[in-house]
Amino acid sequence: MNKIKLALTGTVLGSVLGGLGGLVVATPALADERACRGTMGAVSVDGLRVPQGATCILVGTRVKSDIKVERNATLVARKVKVGGNVQAEGARAVSLTAKSYVRGNVQVKQGGAATVTSSRVGEDVQLDDNRRYQRVSGNRIGGNVQVMANRAGVRIYRNSIKGDLQCKENSPRPTGSRNAVGGNKEDQCRRF
Structure with a gap:
């Protein structure tokens, strides 16, 4: 009896699938990345990318995963909520202000301001x-604040830092004060 049910179920399923022919069912991506050129307001997106050379202004935007800023691109973000990281390599400028919240890291490397x-x-x-x-x-x-090998000046002032404050090989030396640091203040920032 069970063999007959299994054979019948397989035959019906095969007929249904065969009847669908070339139909392809698209499944949604887990985290769609949206390109940003121009201004975005109080909307919610999965992930965000600022394409090479573009300028993206975010005001009250919610990004569920990461913001990636590409080479020579500019990000200006005010009152944003980011569920992942803000990552920029070779960007022209990255600005994160006005009670913004980033759940992960902010990484700006080999870029501008x-x-x-x-x-x-x-x-x-x-x-x-x-x-x-x-x-x-x-x-x-x-976590930590790590400021390394920057070449046009760094100001680190009045932050509450749970981890370490580390500054090395910056020229000119960073300036700053009134930082509450839970870990160590190291190298060029040891008196901040």
Whole structure:
């Protein structure tokens, strides 16, 4: 009896699938990445990419995963909520301000200017090998602040940093004060 049911079920299923012919069923991607050129307001997107050379202005935008800023692109983000990281390599400028929240890391590397002010970052802020002015002020940071090999000045002022504050090989030396650091203040930032 069970063999007959199994054979009948297989035959019916085969007929149904055969009847569908070339029909392809698309499944949604887990995290769709949206390109941003211009201004986005208070909308929600899965992931966001600022394409090479583009400028993206976000005001009150919610990004469920990461924001990626490509070469020579500019990101200006105010009052945003980011479920993942903000990552920029070779970007012209990255600005994260006005009570923005990033659940993961903020990483700006080998680019231009970077500003992280009056915001919350769940993990680390990493500014590495940038060629324009960098500023980190008035933030609550759940991990470390690492500022390495920047070449146009860095200001680190009045942050609450749960981990370490590390500054190395920046020229000119970073300036700053009034940072509450849960871990160690190291190298060029040891008196901040």
